[in-house]
Amino acid sequence: MPTNARYGRVLLKISGEALMGNREYGLDPEIVDRVAGEVKSVVGMGVQVCLVIGGGNIFRGVSGAATGMERATADYMGMLATVINALAMQSALERRGVQTRVQSAIPMASVCEPYIRRRAVRHMEKGRVVIFGAGTGNPFFTTDTAAALRASEMGCDALLKGTKVDGVYSADPNKDPSAQRFESLTHLEVLAKDLQVMDASAISLARENKIPILVFSIHTAGAFAEVMAGRGKFTIIT
Numbered sequence: 001m002p003t004n005a006r007y008g009r010v011l012l013k014i015s016g017e018a019l020m021g022n023r024e025y026g027l028d029p030e031i032v033d034r035v036a037g038e039v040k041s042v043v044g045m046g047v048q049v050c051l052v053i054g055g056g057n058i059f060r061g062v063s064g065a066a067t068g069m070e071r072a073t074a075d076y077m078g079m080l081a082t083v084i085n086a087l088a089m090q091s092a093l094e095r096r097g098v099q100t101r102v103q104s105a106i107p108m109a110s111v112c113e114p115y116i117r118r119r120a121v122r123h124m125e126k127g128r129v130v131i132f133g134a135g136t137g138n139p140f141f142t143t144d145t146a147a148a149l150r151a152s153e154m155g156c157d158a159l160l161k162g163t164k165v166d167g168v169y170s171a172d173p174n175k176d177p178s179a180q181r182f183e184s185l186t187h188l189e190v191l192a193k194d195l196q197v198m199d200a201s202a203i204s205l206a207r208e209n210k211i212p213i214l215v216f217s218i219h220t221a222g223a224f225a226e227v228m229a230g231r232g233k234f235t236i237i238t
């Protein structure tokens, strides 16, 4: 266990939109680089880190299906979008000297490794950051569920969810100024109150596997490392 971190192995989930900055679509290279810096500082604490990045900044299955496309096809396009984001993050991390591997749930041998659980664990033991692409590999799922699944498979001590705000609120604080912020919650409370932090299947999976979820702002400089040290602002779901 690293000396100054409260967890030895964690999975960080960020949405594709978190990497979009003020753009309407795609990636903002400055933000990708900044998030890579956040990850690097946590790796520097001796923590084993793996990542799941969404794809909503490029393509979302539900939106594709709304145009008349078959849902499963649209979801495969969404999964491919997550691989694009994974490669962008890999590049940003490696520019900063952090060793990484991308593993895709949909094998694409000339682009990255296929997802192999034991191999991913080994990479992390060697200090490499593993970025999981293509979600769960199955349509009708989300990358939130992929994050809870991979965190369970990797035996992570915690699942960190980097969002736009500094924790879980009763409503979107950017839209509703009376929204109440929670310091801590149980997985069951999140489900019962229908709080929009991660989808219900992700919360259930984390609950079954007793994985705490820490929700914090990925846009606050240094927040990821602060949360790992048990400081800063976050909501913990246990």
Ligand code: UDP
Binding pocket: 014, 015, 016, 017, 053, 054, 055, 056, 057, 059, 060, 061, 062, 074, 075, 076, 077, 078, 079, 081, 082, 134, 135, 136, 137, 138, 139, 140, 141, 142, 143, 144, 146
């Ligand atoms: N997706 C999927 N199966 C998965 C994960 C993702 O089909 O296991 C597809 C789905 O279409 C989703 C898209 O990939 O809309 C992008 O993922 P998500 O919406 O979770 O990204 P985020 O909102 O985190 O950016």
